Amino acid sequence: MKNTKQELLRRLQRQYHRYNPWRLARGGLYIPHSYAETKPDSLSWWDDVGFILNGRRVIVWWQHPRQIYADAIDEQSYRSAGDDPQDDWLTQGSTKNYRQVGASRKKIVSYTSRQPSEAKRLYYERLEEIKNRLTKEGVDVEVSLSWKLERLTWALGVSLIAPLEVRNESEAASLARLARRLILGETALDIEFPEYRYNQADWLREN
Known part of the structure; x- marks a missing residue:
């Protein structure tokens, strides 16, 4: 059938x-x-x-x-780094960049992201350190x-x-x-x- x-x-x-x-x-x-x-x-x-x-x-x-195997190293690195601080620095708090399009008009042409918070920066550093070590040692x-x-x-x-x-x-x-x-x-x-x-x-x- x-x-x-x-x-x-x-x-x-x-x-x-x-x-x-x-x-x-x-x-x-x-x-x-x-x-x-x-x-x-x-x-x-x-x-x-x-x-x-x-x-x-x-x-x-x-x-x-x-x-x-490399994906497994990434996963173990994230687990070992602990909780990721909540800081959406790529999309929140960004600066608008304008371009003049007329005598009195401006147009948004891009956004500049702000720097991550101190907690987020330290988390990235810890994550990178762990990943480098596990990449060298293996899992x-x-x-x-x-x-x-x-x-x-x-x-x-x-x-x-x-x-x-x-x-x-x-x-x-x-x-x-x-x-x-x-x-x-x-x-x-x-x-x-x-x-x-x-x-x-x-x-x-x-x-």
């Missing part, structure tokens, strides 16, 4: 792609980011790539496990690999955590091929990267 909701999504995905075609790069890939300034030996953190599968768009939102976290398929009205979305390096269009193509094979059931992450875990030792070695 057909799932009417899934059939509707498939139809909407094909219709969207038919009337809003992607500008595809060489190899039939949608590559939204430039690698012109990416060094060939740099570490990768995240990227996006798209391709067409059975007349439907697939968009891959990829993160390297080191990105998840006791292990990152596993995962992928998740999400059916949207305009595409299939793939959230993927895998230990690839994506620094050029060729490596973006490798990412797209992995996502395609996962969707089609031709492989699995534990087959591609058996027993892989990203941990503190990996972070310290890379940093």
